[in-house]
Amino acid sequence: MPPSGLEPYDAVLLVSFGGPEGPDEVMPFLRQVTGGRGIPEERLQEVAGHYLAFGGRSPINDQCRELLAALRAELDARGLDTPLYWGNRNTAPWLGDTMAQLAADGHRRVLAVTTSAYPSYSSCRQYRENLWDAWDAVRAAGTELQVDRVRHYAQHPGFVDANTDAVRDALAKLPDEVPHLLFVTHSLPTAMAATAGPPPRSDNGSYVDWHQSVAEEIVWQLRRSTGVEHPFDLVYCSRSGPPSQPWLEPDINDRLAELAAQGVRSVVVSPIGFVSDHMEVVFDLDTEARETADELGLRMERAATAGVHPAFVSGLVELVLERAAVERSEPAAPSVIDGGSPGLLRCPADCCPNLREPARPALCQAPAAG
Structure with a gap:
C-alpha cells in the first residue's frame, strides 16, 4: 500500500x-x-x-x-x-x-x-x-x-470540551436560574463496574471514576468561565437486569424526584456516557426522564452529545x-484533562474481565508478563 x-x-x-x-x-x-x-x-x-x-x-x-x-x-x-x-x-x-x-x-x-x-x-x-x-x-x-x-478517550480534552460546550448551550436556555446538573451514563451491574479498568482500581472501578472526573472537569470549566458553581450528580439510565442484581444508582428518574422534593426548580441533563444520541438518550432521557420532570414540575434542558x-x-x-x-517510536505525549488518565493502548488480561466467559479472547491485549 x-x-x-x-x-x-x-x-x-x-x-x-x-x-x-x-x-x-x-x-x-x-x-x-x-x-x-x-x-x-x-x-x-x-x-x-x-x-x-x-x-x-x-x-x-x-x-x-x-x-x-x-x-x-x-x-x-x-x-x-x-x-x-x-x-x-x-x-x-x-x-x-x-x-x-x-x-x-x-x-x-x-x-x-x-x-x-x-x-x-x-x-x-x-x-x-x-x-x-x-x-x-x-x-x-x-x-x-x-x-x-x-x-x-473520555478524558481527552476534545471529548470534554464538546460536552462542556453542550452544557453551556443548555444553560443558556435557562438564563435566570442556576440549574442542577445531572451527568448521565448507562448503568452497569455493580460487579461489572467494580472490575472496570486495570488494577489497581478504586472500589468504584474506573468506569465510575472516569465519569465522575469528566463531570467534575465540566463543572470546573463552567465555574472558571462564569463564576457560577453548579450543584451536580452522576446518575444512570437504562438498567436492564433483574431486581435481585445490584446495578449502579441512582437512576435519573429517582434523582429527579429527590431534587424536586428538595425544592430544585430546573435541571440540565448531560449524557456524558454516550458519544451520540443513542436510543438510550432519545428514549430514556428525551422521553422518560422528560416525562418525569414534567410531572414533577421541573424545567429540564438536555445537553447535546459530543456527536x-x-x-x-x-x-x-x-x-x-x-x-x-x-x-513509529516517536515521542507522543497523550493529551488529557488536568489530573486525568490517558487510558490504555493495550489492556492487560485482567482489565475489565468478562465475568461470564473469563477465557474468551480479546484483541488489543497486552502480552502476558514474562
Missing part, C-alpha cells in the same frame, strides 16, 4: 455498536445484543417497544455516517488520505464483513476507533472481543492482519495520529 501519512497504518476502522434501521430488524438486533444473558422475552418486547415508538429505527447508524463524514473531512484537511472504514458489532455493516473487506482491499495494518469512550467490560473489552472474532476469521482465511486501537462537534472530531484524529506516532 502507498504511504498514507499515518504510517505504519494503512487504514482506519470506526467500530460502533450498531442499531436497527427498520421494524423487522428490532427483535433480531435485541437478541444479538443480549444473546446468552438470559434476558426474559417480556423484557425484550418492552425494549423493542422503545424502538418501535420511533419507527423501529435507531438513530445510531445515521450518526455514525455523520461521524464518518466528519472524520473524512478532518483527515483530508490535515492532508491524510488514509482509507476510512466502518463496522458494527450488532448490525450491518457487520464488523466481520468489514474486516474481510479490509483484507481483500490489501490493508495489513489497521487502527480501530471505537464509539465508546470509557473503560468497562461493555464499553471496552466487549468491543475487543468482537474485534478478535472478526480478526480471527480473516486470519483463518489466510490473511495476516494487524489491528490496534486508539486509547480510551460531530469539531473539538470531538479533531480529538479523535489527534488520537489516531498519537497512536501512529507510538508505533
Whole structure:
C-alpha cells in the first residue's frame, strides 16, 4: 500500500455498536445484543417497544455516517488520505464483513476507533472481543492482519470540551436560574463496574471514576468561565437486569424526584456516557426522564452529545495520529484533562474481565508478563 501519512497504518476502522434501521430488524438486533444473558422475552418486547415508538429505527447508524463524514473531512484537511472504514458489532455493516473487506482491499495494518469512550467490560473489552472474532476469521482465511486501537478517550480534552460546550448551550436556555446538573451514563451491574479498568482500581472501578472526573472537569470549566458553581450528580439510565442484581444508582428518574422534593426548580441533563444520541438518550432521557420532570414540575434542558462537534472530531484524529506516532517510536505525549488518565493502548488480561466467559479472547491485549 502507498504511504498514507499515518504510517505504519494503512487504514482506519470506526467500530460502533450498531442499531436497527427498520421494524423487522428490532427483535433480531435485541437478541444479538443480549444473546446468552438470559434476558426474559417480556423484557425484550418492552425494549423493542422503545424502538418501535420511533419507527423501529435507531438513530445510531445515521450518526455514525455523520461521524464518518466528519472524520473524512478532518483527515483530508490535515492532508491524510488514509482509507476510512466502518463496522458494527450488532448490525450491518457487520464488523466481520468489514474486516474481510479490509483484507481483500490489501490493508495489513489497521487502527480501530471505537464509539465508546470509557473503560468497562461493555464499553471496552466487549468491543475487543468482537474485534478478535472478526480478526480471527480473516486470519483463518489466510490473511495476516494487524489491528490496534486508539486509547480510551473520555478524558481527552476534545471529548470534554464538546460536552462542556453542550452544557453551556443548555444553560443558556435557562438564563435566570442556576440549574442542577445531572451527568448521565448507562448503568452497569455493580460487579461489572467494580472490575472496570486495570488494577489497581478504586472500589468504584474506573468506569465510575472516569465519569465522575469528566463531570467534575465540566463543572470546573463552567465555574472558571462564569463564576457560577453548579450543584451536580452522576446518575444512570437504562438498567436492564433483574431486581435481585445490584446495578449502579441512582437512576435519573429517582434523582429527579429527590431534587424536586428538595425544592430544585430546573435541571440540565448531560449524557456524558454516550458519544451520540443513542436510543438510550432519545428514549430514556428525551422521553422518560422528560416525562418525569414534567410531572414533577421541573424545567429540564438536555445537553447535546459530543456527536460531530469539531473539538470531538479533531480529538479523535489527534488520537489516531498519537497512536501512529507510538508505533513509529516517536515521542507522543497523550493529551488529557488536568489530573486525568490517558487510558490504555493495550489492556492487560485482567482489565475489565468478562465475568461470564473469563477465557474468551480479546484483541488489543497486552502480552502476558514474562
